[in-house]
Amino acid sequence: MSISFLIIAVLIVGSTAAAMGLRNPIHCVLTLSITFGGIAALFLQLGAEFVGLTQIMVYVGAVAILAVFAIMMTQSRRGLMLGTFSRNALVGLLTAVAVFSVLGWAVLSQPVAGVTAAVSPVSVQQIGSSLMHEYVLPLELIGLLLTAALIGAIVIAMERKEDTE
Amino acid sequence: MTQTPDQVFVILKHWLLGYVPTSVHAIASAVLSILPLMVVFPLLFAITTLLERKGLGRIQNRLGPNRTGPMGLWQPLADGIKSLTKEDIVPFTADHIVHFLAPVLLVVAAFLAYAVLPVGRNMALVNLNAGVLFFFAVGSVVELAVFMAGWSSRSKYSMLGAMRAIAQMISYEVPLVLASVVVIMQAGSLSTVDIVERQATYTGIFPHWYVFTPWGFLGFILFMIAATAESNRSPFDLPEGESEIIAGYYIEYSGFKFALFFLGEYLGMFATSGIAITLFLGGWSAPLSVLTFIPSWAWFFLKLLTLICMFIWVRGTLPRLRMDQLMNFAWEFILPMALFNMVIAGLWRFMNPGAVRWFVCAFLILVPMFVLSALLKRKKKLQLRTYSFAE
């Protein structure tokens, strides 16, 4: 429970709560990118350097901007009239609290014997070779999935003639 | 061989560290290596603004600024004072927090990129195992800062400029990364220090820089084109096209925040050209083995200055690209060429060294170049212009 972990944890929880609570969706996405940055800092702290950097690049660099663009494109003319929380918001909140209490109890009650051995950060060569050896199939599938997602996203979001009459 | 002139800064730092109590040792060594970077590159920014204005002047058959100081030497100082004393107007409807944070994030991201830049022999701030990936990760944060700037000033021009800037930066970041993947394949490591170490060896008097290989030369050109687009400069400065949308995303900024945007942009330019030097031009290694007596950091900054002059030269020459030309060029020429380049670099690696390998790869590069440039030219037939108005 080092101090740096505490600082980052407070930063993450604060920005996540803001991301889910703020009224203006753009503010939500900006605070969300602070959360992603905090999570990347966690990964770096845990020694998974490559994952931390990929997290920054993928989430802060791409997903945050994608979300912001989507918000820009769906800015309905009625503006922020629609309320921030849906009608049955309370039920959702209660379920979330219930989930958290169950998870928290599970984590705190079972003494998880975490080995605190000094872990050398995983090197890129290690990841590269394991990608090419044990995880070749997932790598190919991920390539396929990303291409399909790319084409699918474009086809769905493309302006077709019959929409714009 | 660590002759003293080459390692003068490293020795200086250790000598200074001697005076620091060991408890604060780690922080002191971090500060001691960060501080010179924070001083040197803004100074380089000041020099570049002067160099740029004089260079552009000379290209257009006129003198550059020569009023302030002998050769206009105090012009950056004058600009700095002017931007400091200018009133900082924030539009009333602007979103004040985000409006303030945008330039801060931009400059922070620009400075972060210098963590992995090997400025001289063992003078890289931190030897990250995934150095190049760190650079691109931080580079992608800049787009978020640009959006924050554009959106928070609540003005049509800045929003339009921000959208254009982000579209351009995203579509040129892909080829930027792919152009550097080629070097990583060849060097076998993502760490910038290793990449430069691998290029610093010589056969006879010629260095093993990657730019002297066919795929390296093509990669260098693609990287520089993408770097120009990444930093919104010269032919790709559409987001701040003065004629159409006045000043793009930093239109509602004035005073020091405006200067911060320029600082961020120029620091981004230096960082990308620094990485281009590290990847293709052999970082701090001397161009000829006989010239290694000149210290390594001097070579790095000499190469950086030549690249800056290249940027200025290109800025003085090429007209601004239209938005669709810009996008077509990215997705239909630069990206396929980068992918071809990766294939050819793979081929290069598994062919046995010699002249045959050189010509085969060079030929294999020229063919797609011709084909793609023909394709790109074919698209230029004039069609009826269709307008789609915002409903």
Added chain:
Amino acid sequence: MTGLQAYLLLSSLLFAIGLAGALTRRNAILVLIGIELMLNAANINFIAFWHYGPATTYITGVMFAIFSISVAAAEAAVGLAIIVAAYRHSHTIDLDSMNSLKG
């Protein structure tokens, strides 16, 4: 409260906030963001278990996190595309009003 439990607690809190966001927000994009958060919470668990796990030479945790990040990115792209298409069709992204299955 060992290091691992702290990480797990943090990720479950993150997961709960993401779930709360996904369940309570009206704006479709923010629901998607809530889901992104839940995915990230899972990633934190992977890396925490790998770090505090017995054999850190087997980097399965790290590999799983990398694949999960790329899948989450693809999912975000497609999700936002669907939202944009839904907006173009019904000119609103208010989830409460998207309750009719008619085309």
Added chain:
Amino acid sequence: MSRDRGSRLLGEGIIKGLAETARNFFGSYISKQRLTTVQYPEERIPQDESFRNFPFLVYDGSDPEAGLRCVSCQICEKECPPKCIFIEKSKDKKPDAVGKPQFYPTVFDIDVSVCMSCQICVEVCPFEAIKMDVKYDYPTESRFAALLFDKHQLAKSNDYYHQIHPTEASAVDAALAAEREAAATKAAAAAAKAAAAKPAATAGAPGTATASAATSTVTPPSDTTAGEPR
């Protein structure tokens, strides 16, 4: 390029352009006359003769009061489109260049901030008294009072006029000289007539014969239009 010489490599135009600017860049260091910069306050671009800015009053000789050509006929004041000229006529008269007693302006103000240098006042002035100056930098503190030029600021000598508009000045001088000469000959003729008429009256000779002879000589010469406004 309009004609597409086959599928040329994409970069050729760029390389030619870069070569062009490089030639400019290094050329500017080699031959200095390529540079078009004029260091403004020190060096100035020589003005060509037809340049004009605000009007000024011309005076002959050395004394601006006496030699002022303007006879305050106020035509320019009436003709000036933005109405920026203000003249007050003097009560007494002073002899002008030709010697004929004329009025002169006690007050002659031009509001330079209103004047649009259209040169109409110059065209309508029958006495060539007002011409267009070439001086354009008038740094002043106040925006209104300092830009209202009075008679003394406006009056400039004829050789200054020769300096700024040489050809025009010499043409005007020639016209004035011709005019003066015509007036002089007319005066001489009138004097001769007066001298001839005096002996006729004194001799008391019968009126009609010499009178008719006299009248024939005294009919005013129809061609010279001395004095008529051009």
